[in-house]
Amino acid sequence: MPRDFVEDELSRRSVFKSEQYLSIDYVPEALPHREAELRTLAQSFKTMISSPGRMSQKFLIEGPVGSGKTAVTKRFAEQMVQAAGRREIKLHKLHVNCRVNKSAYLVYLKMLKEFKPKFPRRGHSPEELLQMLIEVLDAEDRYLLVILDELDYFIKQKGSDILYNLTRLMDDRLNAPQRLSIIGVGRNLPLDESVFDPSTLSTLQKNALRFEKYSAEALYDILNERKKMAFEDGVVMNETMQLTCEIAAERGDARYAIELLWRAGKQSDSLDSNLVIPDYVRKAKADTHPELREEVFEVLPVHSQLLLLAAARQLKEKRSVYVTIGEVEDMYRSVCEEYDNEPRAHTQIWEWVQDLNAQSLIDTKRSSVGQRGQTTLIGLSEVPAEKLEEYLTKLLK
Numbered sequence: 053m054p055r056d057f058v059e060d061e062l063s064r065r066s067v068f069k070s071e072q073y074l075s076i077d078y079v080p081e082a083l084p085h086r087e088a089e090l091r092t093l094a095q096s097f098k099t100m101i102s103s104p105g106r107m108s109q110k111f112l113i114e115g116p117v118g119s120g121k122t123a124v125t126k127r128f129a130e131q132m133v134q135a136a137g138r139r140e141i142k143l144h145k146l147h148v149n150c151r152v153n154k155s156a157y158l159v160y161l162k163m164l165k166e167f168k169p170k171f172p173r174r175g176h177s178p179e180e181l182l183q184m185l186i187e188v189l190d191a192e193d194r195y196l197l198v199i200l201d202e203l204d205y206f207i208k209q210k211g212s213d214i215l216y217n218l219t220r221l222m223d224d225r226l227n228a229p230q231r232l233s234i235i236g237v238g239r240n241l242p243l244d245e246s247v248f249d250p251s252t253l254s255t256l257q258k259n260a261l262r263f264e265k266y267s268a269e270a271l272y273d274i275l276n277e278r279k280k281m282a283f284e285d286g287v288v289m290n291e292t293m294q295l296t297c298e299i300a301a302e303r304g305d306a307r308y309a310i311e312l313l314w315r316a317g318k319q320s321d322s323l324d325s326n327l328v329i330p331d332y333v334r335k336a337k338a339d340t341h342p343e344l345r346e347e348v349f350e351v352l353p354v355h356s357q358l359l360l361l362a363a364a365r366q367l368k369e370k371r372s373v374y375v376t377i378g379e380v381e382d383m384y385r386s387v388c389e390e391y392d393n394e395p396r397a398h399t400q401i402w403e404w405v406q407d408l409n410a411q412s413l414i415d416t417k418r419s420s421v422g423q424r425g426q427t428t429l430i431g432l433s434e435v436p437a438e439k440l441e442e443y444l445t446k447l448l449k
């Protein structure tokens with residue numbers, strides 16, 4: 053009988069019971085080691101439910117990658133909506149990723165679309181969108197809790213007007229119900245007078261929360277919950293868990309810990325082993341670069357991806373810390389040819405370089421005078437060029 057590879061694959065045993073619980077988008081019901089933060093949020097926002105419309109709350113959350121900022125704000129917003137629903141208050145939540153919605157216009161549009169799903173994408177100014185948002189909230193007696201995630205990247209690019217305008221929107225209506233509350237989230241958010249007026253600043257300083265890196269012990273508790281949901285009983289050795297947490301504790305990054313364990317499980321399946329041993333985690337560590345986060349690279353426009361690939365290749369070939377923008381452009385043109393894309397002009401490339409720099413995906417600096425005249429130098433701070441090249445080549449396929 054010829055072999056049936058599909059049946060083979062389907063009947064294969066796996067160490068996973070429900071792999072989806074290890075996806076980074078999954079938000080668990082319980083968030084161990086973030087109870088205090090969740091409580092603080094609840095205390096700050098409870099008036100939205102106990103006396104709706106009385107005040108508009110603004111809050112900032114800062115913390116490193118993988119410290120649970122997105123998970124906590126999503127879970128919290130969900131609980132707020134549930135509690136409001138039980139009291140017949142029409143509270144909506146909206147999680148906006150400011151890396152994807154790159155302008156104030158797009159953010160406001162997303163807010164408005166929550167209530168008017170068919171609203172056209174074009175034809176209005178940002179101010180008009182905000183005005184319409186307020187009108188629809190008033191007309192339908194609704195409230196909105198908006199989470200501006202990855203806000204630091206947005207502020208670096210566009211300044212903090214968005215926070216200012218959103219808070220002013222409510223502050224300016226003294227005798228009308230306050231319908232909009234905001235949580236801003238980012239790795240580092242600027243909190244100074246150059247950005248905010250004194251009264252907003254003093255509110256924000258009181259309402260800012262910093263999420264610290266997770267310790268190895270905290271990571272263990274977080275990972276253990278996931279392990280129970282995602283893996284068959286008894287397949288993950290305790291030593292494997294320990295090692296994963298030790299490795300991830302250096303960064304205090306829960307996302308990295310989860311990814312390592314998931315990859316170790318995959319490794320185990322591919323070797324047809326029914327035990328996830330520590331060595332698979334070591335292998336996973338060698339294969340993963342926590343800086344190469346899919347949700348960051350996947351949302352880049354194709355040409356930014358091509359440009360990054362060009363920079364990585366150029367840096368790899370020259371074996372130097374920095375290369376000039378001219379060298380990257382030359383490489384970019386050959387990369388474009390390889391991928392069948394029409395190369396864009398210098399001014400456009402310059403804009404992408406700025407954008408990639410704002411996202412900390414590349415480093416730029418001016419060359420010192422005398423070095424072939426003054427030019428912009430491009431380097432990579434976070435990832436080895438070779439790893440980046442490998443990763444982008446896969447992504448661009």
Ligand SMILES: Nc1ncnc2c1ncn2[C@@H]1O[C@H](COP(=O)(O)OP(=O)(O)O)[C@@H](O)[C@H]1O
Pocket residue numbers: 075076077078079080082083084085086115116117118119120121122123124274306307310
């Ligand atoms: N306290 C926690 N309990 C359970 N899972 C967590 C916890 N903190 C983070 N995670 C998980 O770790 C991953 C990364 O968390 P995330 O909220 O995306 O971090 P951040 O937004 O700070 O980069 C997500 O899959 C999230 O569900």
Ligand SMILES: [Mg+2]
Pocket residue numbers: 121122123201
């Ligand atoms: Mg996040």
